[in-house]
Amino acid sequence: MTTYRSIFGPVRSSRLGLSLGLDLLGAPICSMDCLYCEVGKTRTLTRERRRWVRGETVLAELSAYSRENRAPEVVTLGGLGEPCLNLDMGMIIEGAKKIHPGLPVAVLTNATLLTDATVRAELMGADIVLPSLDSLVEDEFAAVNRPAAGITAAACARGIMEFRELFAGRIFLEVLLCKGLNDSQANLEMLADYVGRISPDRVDVVTLSRPGAYAEATAADTETLARFAGRLGAKPRAADRQIEAGRASKAETASSSPLTDEAFREIVLSSLRRRPQTPGQISDALGVDEERVRALLHRLESEGAVTCDDTFYALARD
Ligand code: SF4
Incomplete structure (x- = not known):
């Protein structure tokens, strides 16, 4: 029986369907220390790209998993921190597509490394990239996302924009709102202008559904979520869930083991x-x-x- 350290799930994701996650960090290692993080407090706050977990190790686990289990609907790079911090990310994307031909590969990212041309080139191999951008108001961004030194909201926004210009796959942008921290009208105006310029394939406006890493982060109210979602053209969750439920039943029918x-x-x-x-x-x-x-x-x-x-x-x- 294989013990998996770099694989989690599969979990039912409202955006992606039945998603098998790959953890490229092995510990809470991130370029941000977001107040709302579900993984917990960031243990290593860094912008340094390293082989935090070796690509060969991740791909060997994925191969073993695929032999022992039914196929998911998508393989998603994410995990305990920021996947772009792993120097082997490009090779892992490529390897996942060889192991699961025909399955999309998605990458969850906080967008902090998209200013790096090498990272953008590696991400070109993915099918769906899901950047998060919670505020374009620098003070709010600093308060909610608590990035490593030198990272700004403007730089993240520029990185996503540059990536958007060349990427042939889909971009799903996520905005997570915390009550009183980044739910300001100023942020909404700036995000609306930005979303209009990059035209993501999908926008999600969400809030905390359970306690985050720090007590200061609390959920935005329903009216605020609806106001942001309406202005940013975010998809209603309920409709997505129905679509994904349909996809789920197909996958379950195909399951044989x-x-x-x-x-x-x-x-x-x-x-x-x-x-x-x-x-x-x-x-x-x-x-x-x-x-x-x-x-x-x-x-x-x-x-x-x-x-x-x-x-x-x-x-x-x-
Ligand atoms: S960017 Fe993601 S993993 Fe990193 S601290 Fe924020 S929520 Fe957690």
């Missing part, structure tokens, strides 16, 4: 390592009966491996 108990346990733990989830979300993502998910979660909870806050199950902290 039932999960062994051991593999199931490993995949659920790996998925919860990435983010807390409800039994329903896990069931949907894995195409496994919800009762079986609940039984496993209860067992893991009694062993002390996971915790539950009445709704979400999370990996127990050491």
